[in-house]
Amino acid sequence: MKPLDPRLLGYARAARVFLAAGAVIGLAQTACIVGFAWFLSQVIVRAIHGQSLDELAPMIAALAGVVIARALLLWIAEVTSTRGAARVKSQLRSRVLTAVTELGPGWMAARNATSVATVTGPGLDALDTYFSRYLPQLILTAIATPVVVLVIFLQDWPSALGVVLTLPIIPVFMILIGWATQTVQKKQWRLLNSLSTSFLDVVGGLATLTLFGRAARQAERIRSVTEQYRVQTMKVLRVSFLSGFVLELVSSLAVAVVAVSVGLRLIDGSLGLSVGLFVLLLAPEAFLPLRQVGTQFHAAADGVAAADDVFEILDAASAGASATRSNAGADIAIVRMSDGPSAGALRLSGFAAGYDDRPVIGPIDAEFPAGSFTAITGPSGVGKSTLVAALLGFVAHTGAVTLDGHAIEAGATGLDWISWCGQRPGLFAGSVFENVALASRAPDRAMAARALAIAAADEIDLDRMLGVAGAGLSGGQAQRVSIARAVYRALERHSAVLVLDEPSSALDELSEARLVDGLRTLTESATITLIVVTHREALARAADSILSLEPAAMAA
Amino acid sequence: MRTTEILRLAQPRARRFAPGVLLGLLSALCAVGLLATSAYLITRAAEMPPILYLNMAIVGVRAFALGRAGFRYAERLASHDAAFRTLATLRVGIYERLVPIAPDGLAGTRRGDLLTRLTADVDELQNLPLRVVQPLVISGAVAATSVVTVWILLPQAGIALLVALVLAALVGTAANSLIAARSEQSIAPLRGAFADEVLDTVVNLDVLTAFDATDARLAAVERADARLTRAVLSSAAGTGVATGILSLLAGAASIAALLAGIPSLGTPGFDGPVLAIIALVPIAVFEVISSVPLALSALRQVRSSAQRIGSAVPDVVPPEIPVERAAVAHTAIDPSNAVIELRGVSASWPQESSPAIRGIDLTVSPGDRILVTGASGSGKTTLAHVLVRFLEFEGSYSLGGVDVRDLPLAEVRRTIGLSEQLPYLFDESIRQNLLFAKDDASDAQLIAVLDRVGLSEWVRQRGGLDARVGERGSLVSGGQAQRIALARALLADFPVLVLDEPTANVDPGRADALLRDLLSASADPAGRRAVVIISHLPVPADLITGRLRLG
Known part of the structure; x- marks a missing residue:
């Protein structure tokens, strides 16, 4: 694990400010550590040598000053790190979200959307402890430890030697013990993993266990599995706790060694008490930051892992950007060409598409006459949704697409010629009206109501408020609202083509029949080429023609 | 299920819990002892007595150094072992409460993540003995021992240390609950809203792209992020206050010991080495009790886990859930x-x-x-x-x-x-x-x-x-x-x-x-x-x- 990924500084400018501020604060904190030890030892030594409280007043005031400064610095450090974390997170989030939208749905299709959302949302929160605990401690260690050792060296070199000789033991042992822990863990990783999830497994499957009359006898199993989990985990902990043990042992032994050696040299008079006490107070401070970095190790590992996930997306986006920049000029020409509604036949010739050079569909030739209603059918996996995704430009395709004889580069998104409704409803929090009129240039309630009627969803109130992901609607209702959204866009932008992917998969037969009626009225009242991907016989039967994709076409 | 009942299930019985606490206490006392003995050793040595008089202190320093690390290692093993043993009882205890009402009697059971969260919450309760009770008990005992020791050496200094520790406890608790209240009231809802916005955007990327709505959507996310960041920044000023005040009180305790001790120098039983001890002990004590704020925030998490479990598992079986009747006919259905x-x-x-x-x-x-x-x-x-x-x-x-x-x-x-x-x-x-x-x-x-x-x-x-x-x-x-x-x-x-x-x-x-x-x-x-x-x-x-x- 890298303690600090240089990409963090590259992608989040706020991180640089944070590091600079951290260095300044760390330096000031180090000064306080040395000052506190110095003034405290001076006051004690001078008092022992007979100075009165009045004579020592300036010295004690200075000590109080250092104490106040130390407290202030702790406060400032905390505030800076919280701010730093918040700023860096904001910057990274906004960059990564922009990157995700640039990479587009084609990239997302190969990934688990929820986990991408977790990475960009709550995942980045792991950076909180990374910034507020680990990094400041790391900076402080990098500054305080050498400075403190140097000060000890200037005062009493034998003590410094003792510290310098013991310090390296810590990282060496930490690494060795880290390896040993990993080995122990790896050996029983599978076992530990299944033991740790088995309680969840039993509780999660409680309904199933009850159905099969097995619930009651699981208590004993939970007990024995947890007991096994304890035995196995303790095996790992016995090794991994050694690292803490070494840290504490080395640092406290170093203090003991310094104390005894200073004590012995005081007895023979080769060292003054003021130096001895000063060095004794400083010696633990050389180890303290290092120990604290050790305890923040997990926070660091989580933070680095979270940042890694983000950098992966950002790197992918910058690689993709340089690859597509070459054909940016072509896009502009196409946007101009397909401006405004165009009503004509949609023709595909030699059309093939796939993901990552793996062909999924085609090459096929097909024609969809203007104003026709075509159902695309075929077994799962034959590439129906890929065909749609390629028309929308989510995945690359080869071959030609023409609309009314004009070539269309499917894939130039932002085009009005095609409107689409996918398999998932994909609704948002907000009113039904806001959902139906998504990205509308001039939201129109009458048109939204008409779209709902066409989608057989006229019983749903336009002003009804939906929760996140359209929560509050049943599956069938959500599907019809999303169809209405596509219909609205097709009406508003005079799209030549409307594509609906499995629009009736969540509908019962009655609703499906009403949807068919609605779509019929749409094709009758507007010149719109309707393409429906479906498995439902009733819907396919309602179409003018059926384009049946066979697995054979895939093999070609 | 009541929260106290759940917490009681999570706390190991005294006999099992005691070894860890005892070992932890020994380790903490060794840490204080190490600093006190080394200070004593050095200041006494400066008086150049025969080395014989210092042998005890030299042995003490080494023993405390070894003891601190050794006891700590043993403590962590003992307390984790106890916590894991209790986990078995705890899991079974909760599970047995779930069986008669599962699946439909669990509140919120129609939401998918209920059971995942419930098990995570049950496992979170392990932290009650490990990260809450034990550090609090040890800190309290070390603080008390140190106050008594310093008080015996010089009563005024002991009282000063006591005052500083009590103030630290009050400030720590108050600051902690204030911060928690603020983050629960203002930050948590904003954080939730922001996470929802992000999820909506990422999951529906295809819809947003097909409808040219990405820019508007990103702007909405940006606004939610800005609201969240503002709330976090405005509460950031408060978070450092407790740490700062704790450090201030630690320094004040040392200074107070000096102010009380210097005029007493030369009185019977109070000489230079004792002055060094009473001035340095507060440093070590405050280092030990710096675990208290962490324990308090762990307590907050444990308590909210216990509350979530409590709200998911009803006290009485709801009337909508069938219960086994005591005397039912044992007819088998053909x-x-x-x-x-x-x-x-x-x-x-x-x-x-x-x-x-x-x-x-x-x-x-x-x-x-x-x-x-x-x-x-x-x-x-x-x-x-x-x-x-x-x-x-x-x-x-x-x-x-x-x-x-x-x-x-x-x-x-x-x-x-x-x-x-x-x-x-x-x-x-x-x-x-x-x-x-x-x-x-x-x-x-x-x-x-x-x-x-x-x-x-x-x-x-x-x-x-x-x-x-x-x-x-x-x-x-x-x-x-x-x-x-x-x-x-x-x-x-x-x-x-x-x-x-x-x-x-x-x-x-x-x-x-x-x-x-x-x-x-x-x-x-x-x-x-x-x-x-x-x-x-x-x-x-x-x-x-x-x-x-x-x-």
Whole structure:
């Protein structure tokens, strides 16, 4: 694990400010550590040598000053790190979200959307402890430890030697013990993993266990599995706790060694008490930051892992950007060409598409006459949704697409010629009206109501408020609202083509029949080429023609 | 379940808890002792006494150094071991509370993540002894010991240390609860709202792209982020205050000791080395009690976990959940006579005001195949849950001529099986996922039943019965999960089988075929088994003998 990924500084400018501020604060904190030890030892030594409280007043005031400064610095450090974390997170989030939208749905299709959302949302929160605990401690260690050792060296070199000789033991042992822990863990990783999830497994499957009359006898199993989990985990902990043990042992032994050696040299008079006490107070401070970095190790590992996930997306986006920049000029020409509604036949010739050079569909030739209603059918996996995704430009395709004889580069998104409704409803929090009129240039309630009627969803109130992901609607209702959204866009932008992917998969037969009626009225009242991907016989039967994709076409 | 009851379950008994605390206390006292003895050693040495007088101190310094690390290691092992041992009791204790009410009596059970969160919360409770009680006990004991020691050396200094520690405790607790209140009230909702915005954007990227709505959406996310960042920044000023004040009080305690000690120098029993001790002990004590704020925030997390568990597990079994009656007739239902009769049955879910189904009449005789249809929300799943007695009902429901209320719950569930909408697969092999339905089944029987549900080829490709299905069945598709669930139900050989929306989580292209396969596989050779299938998809008429439309 890298303690600090240089990409963090590259992608989040706020991180640089944070590091600079951290260095300044760390330096000031180090000064306080040395000052506190110095003034405290001076006051004690001078008092022992007979100075009165009045004579020592300036010295004690200075000590109080250092104490106040130390407290202030702790406060400032905390505030800076919280701010730093918040700023860096904001910057990274906004960059990564922009990157995700640039990479587009084609990239997302190969990934688990929820986990991408977790990475960009709550995942980045792991950076909180990374910034507020680990990094400041790391900076402080990098500054305080050498400075403190140097000060000890200037005062009493034998003590410094003792510290310098013991310090390296810590990282060496930490690494060795880290390896040993990993080995122990790896050996029983599978076992530990299944033991740790088995309680969840039993509780999660409680309904199933009850159905099969097995619930009651699981208590004993939970007990024995947890007991096994304890035995196995303790095996790992016995090794991994050694690292803490070494840290504490080395640092406290170093203090003991310094104390005894200073004590012995005081007895023979080769060292003054003021130096001895000063060095004794400083010696633990050389180890303290290092120990604290050790305890923040997990926070660091989580933070680095979270940042890694983000950098992966950002790197992918910058690689993709340089690859597509070459054909940016072509896009502009196409946007101009397909401006405004165009009503004509949609023709595909030699059309093939796939993901990552793996062909999924085609090459096929097909024609969809203007104003026709075509159902695309075929077994799962034959590439129906890929065909749609390629028309929308989510995945690359080869071959030609023409609309009314004009070539269309499917894939130039932002085009009005095609409107689409996918398999998932994909609704948002907000009113039904806001959902139906998504990205509308001039939201129109009458048109939204008409779209709902066409989608057989006229019983749903336009002003009804939906929760996140359209929560509050049943599956069938959500599907019809999303169809209405596509219909609205097709009406508003005079799209030549409307594509609906499995629009009736969540509908019962009655609703499906009403949807068919609605779509019929749409094709009758507007010149719109309707393409429906479906498995439902009733819907396919309602179409003018059926384009049946066979697995054979895939093999070609 | 009450929070205190849950917390009591999580706290190990004194006998088990004591070794860890004792070892931790020794380690902490060694830390204080190390600094005090070294300070004493050095200041005494400066008086150049014969080395003999210092031998004790030299031995003490080394012993404290070793003891601090050694005791700490032993403490961590002892306390983790105790916490893990308690975890077993805790898990079983909670589990036994869940069994009689599961699945429908758990509050919020219709939300998917309830059980995942519940188990995570139960495991979070381990932190109560480890990160809350133990550090607090040790800090308190070390603070008390140090105050007494310093007080014996110089009473005024002891009182000063006591005042500083009490102030630190008050400030620490107050600051902690203030910060917590603020973050709960203002930051948590904003954080939640922001996470929702992000999830909406990422999950619906295809929609946003196809509708040219990405820019507007990103702007909305940006606004939510800005609101959250503002709230975090405005509370940031407060977070450091407690740390700063603790450090200030630690310094003040040392200075107060100096102010009290310097004028007393030369009085009997109070010399230079003792001054050094009372000035340095506060440093070490405050280092030990710096674990208190962490313990308090851990306590907050533990308590909210306990509260979540408490709110999910009701104190009393809700009236909507059937309870086993003490004296029920131990009649066994004859499979050939397993006739279901529902007359005017209504049922509702706990904490919901209106019944989900009302006045249902249904008769299912051996060999029947009844299709239950209806829009979503019309109560199809509710009906299934009434049939297997997950939910209580009003009206009359008899099985084999016996009122089901007079039958043990287990007997009803031996007769009527349910294949759930989202079948639960255990993170085990396919064999284990089948065996628990019939633990004496041979491999040949398992293969035969997999063949009936159309999975034998797939299982062979995956490497046989030992192939794993992944966590929550993550390695199998929705359709395969349904087939495994049906295989399981067939092994258990229920006389009546209820299939709840088997195609709900299945790719639409495979749904029709799956439905047909499941229906034909669920028949037994003699044609005696009755099947109730709940589906929104059309089912070929030749595969069913009757229908019930809900809603």
